Amino acid sequence: MAAGAVALEGVTKRYGAETVVADVSLAIAPGEFFTLLGPSGSGKTTTLSILAGFVTADAGRVLLGGQDMTQVPPRGRGLGMVFQNYAIFPHLDVAGNVAFPLAVKRVPKAEIATRVAEALALVKLTGFEGRYPRQLSGGQQQRVALARAIVARPGIVLMDEPLGALDKNLRYHMQVEIKEISRRLGTTVIYVTHDQEEALTMSDRIAIMEHGRIAQMGPPREVYERPDNAFVAAFLGEANLLPARRDGTGVAGPGGARLEAGAGTLPGAEGLLFIRPEKLGIAPGTAAEGPNSLAGRVRHASFLGNTVRYAVEVAEGAVLVCDAPNGAGTVLHAAGDSVLLRWRAEDCRLLAG
Amino acid sequence: MTDRPRILRPSRRLLLGAALAAPALRAFPARAAGEVIVRTPGGTYDDVMRRHVYDPFTKETGIEVRPVAATSAKLLAMFRANNVELDLIDTGDGQLLTLERMGALAPIAYDKWRWSKPEDITAEVKNQYRVANFVYCTVLGYNKEHFAGGAPDSWADFWNAGKFPGPRMLSDMASGSANLEFALLADGVPKDKLYPLDVDRALKAMDRIRPQIRRFWDTGALSAQMLSDKEVVAGSIWNGRLQVLIDRKAPLAYTWNEHMIQVQALGIFKDAKNIAGAQLLADYMLQPEVQAKYSRDLIYGPTNTKAFPLLSEEERARAPGGERSRQTGFYQNVTWWEDNRDRVNRIWSRWLQR
Amino acid sequence: MPLTLRATLLLLLPALLLLSGLFLLPIGWFLTASIAELGTWPEILEEAEAVLLSGAVGRSLLTTGWIGLVVTLLTLLLGYPVSYALSRVRGAAFTAILLCIVLPYFTSTIVRTYAWMVLLGRNGLINQILLGLGLVAEPVNLLYNRTGVIIGMTYVLLPYMVLTLYAAMKAVDQRLLQAAEGMGASPGQIFLRVFMPLTLHGVVAGLLITFILAIGFFVTPALMGGPGDVMVAMLIEREVEITQNWPSAALMTIVLLAVTLSLYAVYSRFAEPGEAVR
Numbered sequence: 001m002a003a004g005a006v007a008l009e010g011v012t013k014r015y016g017a018e019t020v021v022a023d024v025s026l027a028i029a030p031g032e033f034f035t036l037l038g039p040s041g042s043g044k045t046t047t048l049s050i051l052a053g054f055v056t057a058d059a060g061r062v063l064l065g066g067q068d069m070t071q072v073p074p075r076g077r078g079l080g081m082v083f084q085n086y087a088i089f090p091h092l093d094v095a096g097n098v099a100f101p102l103a104v105k106r107v108p109k110a111e112i113a114t115r116v117a118e119a120l121a122l123v124k125l126t127g128f129e130g131r132y133p134r135q136l137s138g139g140q141q142q143r144v145a146l147a148r149a150i151v152a153r154p155g156i157v158l159m160d161e162p163l164g165a166l167d168k169n170l171r172y173h174m175q176v177e178i179k180e181i182s183r184r185l186g187t188t189v190i191y192v193t194h195d196q197e198e199a200l201t202m203s204d205r206i207a208i209m210e211h212g213r214i215a216q217m218g219p220p221r222e223v224y225e226r227p228d229n230a231f232v233a234a235f236l237g238e239a240n241l242l243p244a245r246r247d248g249t250g251v252a253g254p255g256g257a258r259l260e261a262g263a264g265t266l267p268g269a270e271g272l273l274f275i276r277p278e279k280l281g282i283a284p285g286t287a288a289e290g291p292n293s294l295a296g297r298v299r300h301a302s303f304l305g306n307t308v309r310y311a312v313e314v315a316e317g318a319v320l321v322c323d324a325p326n327g328a329g330t331v332l333h334a335a336g337d338s339v340l341l342r343w344r345a346e347d348c349r350l351l352a353g
Numbered sequence: 354m355t356d357r358p359r360i361l362r363p364s365r366r367l368l369l370g371a372a373l374a375a376p377a378l379r380a381f382p383a384r385a386a387g388e389v390i391v392r393t394p395g396g397t398y399d400d401v402m403r404r405h406v407y408d409p410f411t412k413e414t415g416i417e418v419r420p421v422a423a424t425s426a427k428l429l430a431m432f433r434a435n436n437v438e439l440d441l442i443d444t445g446d447g448q449l450l451t452l453e454r455m456g457a458l459a460p461i462a463y464d465k466w467r468w469s470k471p472e473d474i475t476a477e478v479k480n481q482y483r484v485a486n487f488v489y490c491t492v493l494g495y496n497k498e499h500f501a502g503g504a505p506d507s508w509a510d511f512w513n514a515g516k517f518p519g520p521r522m523l524s525d526m527a528s529g530s531a532n533l534e535f536a537l538l539a540d541g542v543p544k545d546k547l548y549p550l551d552v553d554r555a556l557k558a559m560d561r562i563r564p565q566i567r568r569f570w571d572t573g574a575l576s577a578q579m580l581s582d583k584e585v586v587a588g589s590i591w592n593g594r595l596q597v598l599i600d601r602k603a604p605l606a607y608t609w610n611e612h613m614i615q616v617q618a619l620g621i622f623k624d625a626k627n628i629a630g631a632q633l634l635a636d637y638m639l640q641p642e643v644q645a646k647y648s649r650d651l652i653y654g655p656t657n658t659k660a661f662p663l664l665s666e667e668e669r670a671r672a673p674g675g676e677r678s679r680q681t682g683f684y685q686n687v688t689w690w691e692d693n694r695d696r697v698n699r700i701w702s703r704w705l706q707r
Numbered sequence: 708m709p710l711t712l713r714a715t716l717l718l719l720l721p722a723l724l725l726l727s728g729l730f731l732l733p734i735g736w737f738l739t740a741s742i743a744e745l746g747t748w749p750e751i752l753e754e755a756e757a758v759l760l761s762g763a764v765g766r767s768l769l770t771t772g773w774i775g776l777v778v779t780l781l782t783l784l785l786g787y788p789v790s791y792a793l794s795r796v797r798g799a800a801f802t803a804i805l806l807c808i809v810l811p812y813f814t815s816t817i818v819r820t821y822a823w824m825v826l827l828g829r830n831g832l833i834n835q836i837l838l839g840l841g842l843v844a845e846p847v848n849l850l851y852n853r854t855g856v857i858i859g860m861t862y863v864l865l866p867y868m869v870l871t872l873y874a875a876m877k878a879v880d881q882r883l884l885q886a887a888e889g890m891g892a893s894p895g896q897i898f899l900r901v902f903m904p905l906t907l908h909g910v911v912a913g914l915l916i917t918f919i920l921a922i923g924f925f926v927t928p929a930l931m932g933g934p935g936d937v938m939v940a941m942l943i944e945r946e947v948e949i950t951q952n953w954p955s956a957a958l959m960t961i962v963l964l965a966v967t968l969s970l971y972a973v974y975s976r977f978a979e980p981g982e983a984v985r
Binding site: 052053054073074075078079082083085087089091092100101103104105149152 | 735880882883885886887888889890891892893896901904905907
Binding site for chain 3: 424425426429439451487520526527529557563566567568569575582583584606613694699701703705706707
């Protein structure tokens, strides 16, 4: 197996009665940008700490580059790391910070100098070698942390919410740069974030975690468009989850409307129909026309520029959100208008409730 | 210090005194009317004196007595601050001489005495401004068990570490004076030719014994502790301190040979608020019966010759002063020490660190 | 929020008044008045020369400096691990260690020193153990010599070092240590390259404060020292109490004060917050 491969096999971690990581297994290919996404307390940082070796799992194995590293201390794992708070050494200048992973491995001085210069060039910090952390902005400190993580050319880099402390503009900028650098170096990146947009933008694959388990794992588009469960559907972006029930002829929605889904089944008599707001078509109308159409009344319309967001109340008090593109010649609906919502069977899924 | 120009004295005296005496000024509660406040060494001394002197005095005269503790520096500061809070000073003769030379004391009113007779007081310790209330002495004390085969009986013996081995102690300047007299005695100077002390010769003799000296003691408590804890097996020590240990069955003993008599005396601040009361208390304290009582309890020597016959044979054997002292001891010359203390202290400090 | 100069002065005022009333003014008076007593400037200088160059003061300064240095280094050696432990534990263990360090401060210096005398004497506990185990044939002199002074002073001064170091160690971001570990540093490297540099200002501050306190020591060397262990504060005490030569005491005080204040100037540079620590 290549140097950049990462695998967790049945990893479990408990603190007292609480199971923080529950039987997590995953396999990451070399060069992959893999994101652990989840709300706080979902176990993503603990999973990363187990990978890094700061936390010892109660059960399971950690494989790095095909080798069992479960019992190896952090310094034996040869990983690059970017920490949530950057963890930049205040007593060392930029060059000293970046050189640290090489210096502790007793790399010759001349080589250290070359590699530090390369790493700083990569993060566009050439010329900052002699500055101290307190003289740097947040973004610059972030770059120092990044340079330090890659300077030893690790096959795998772990990043724990590295952009959490930056403002929105800078964050976007750094997302692009991190992605760019990791691609250029061919590094496997395991990235922890609670920001779903960040995860969608950067990742090759995302594992969404909930209560210490992986709720779903897959490429961004797949997890976004084909969530396996209601948690994933709701956590990633906006989702409509309509109550659905099985009857004699198929699946019925609010007011007995016929529902036809391109994927998924209801495990029991009742469940949910998942459909993204942007997949809904909206047009004036008062009566349903065939399956996957619901008549309703606009309760609220928000103009967002390139889209208009409608909240539409349908039968049984259910409310659907619909994002209509503000395209050429679009007629806007007002609150109180009677409208008809329609969607394609392949854009919706049936999920367990 | 005393012969310097006096032009700036009053203001400086006030300033300096205020600075140093600041903590001292509020040290004592307000005085009661007619009360005599007396400086004492404190501790059990106060208990003995209260029983035998202060309470009977109050009963006789109606004048209350309050003992307070004060260091030498504090007494000096009080005088300099022009804020004398005490009347009678009961302290070492040397300390009183300092105050006398500064002009701080009132003459002792010998002519007005009603209880004591001035002619009964030993002449050596009866001065215009100070009068001794007892004498104590520094003796050569040793551990009987350590020297079971023969104990040192003179300072020459003490200096003879070959014949009398074991760790020793002598006094430090910080105790008031160093034992230069004993060094000279050990070096062959007769005890009537000690003063003026030949400091260089004394220190040369000290050089010889110094390797055996575990410590130069600075307080009576330390000297007693070192001897009873067997930190040392011989040394100079105040007789009262040693006698207490012996009475508690410690295996210690001492020789009366070549003991040095030191004087505790009374003086009265000339700026005192109750000079008359202080004079009366001094007079009362020195009468034979009273002296005999407190001397007996404190294991010190009376200064009133009429007090000796009131002591038992056994008590006289323990008390310094009197006829035996005249034969085997000598008086420490406080005047010489007062004149030379500064110089000796400096030489001593340098010698210690050689 | 930064304070204006005026607000700062206002906040400091009570402390300044107290300090000047109870310390600065008396000591200023003592020094100026005592020295003025010597007479004119030439007379003062002559006396200063006599006192300070008498040999006793010079030697005593050397003794004081040497004892101070040894004691300070010992407190560092003993205090660094203790402080480290203290910075790493919580709850009952923390309270227990802290109590052990601070408890002696609830008793007087004299009581503590007497306790040492009981332990260290020729017939004290330590010698009895050593003799009992057959480790020594004769009692070892641990008291009334330089060893005694150093043991006693180290003990008394250890808390100052420990608490100063503790403050510096507690301020170290634990995540930095973890980061270093993650970047491949061994425990030794983490200590030498990260922990120690980050606590260095605390070490310097601890060394200075302990040394400053040590050179002013009086009671412990007076009680536990031997004939030659004369520290400057003891000389000053003798001039005040025994010879009552206050001008002389004042001159020595000025020397000691000058040394202390210059060290304090160095100390305040290292104790500057925000420079070494992030």
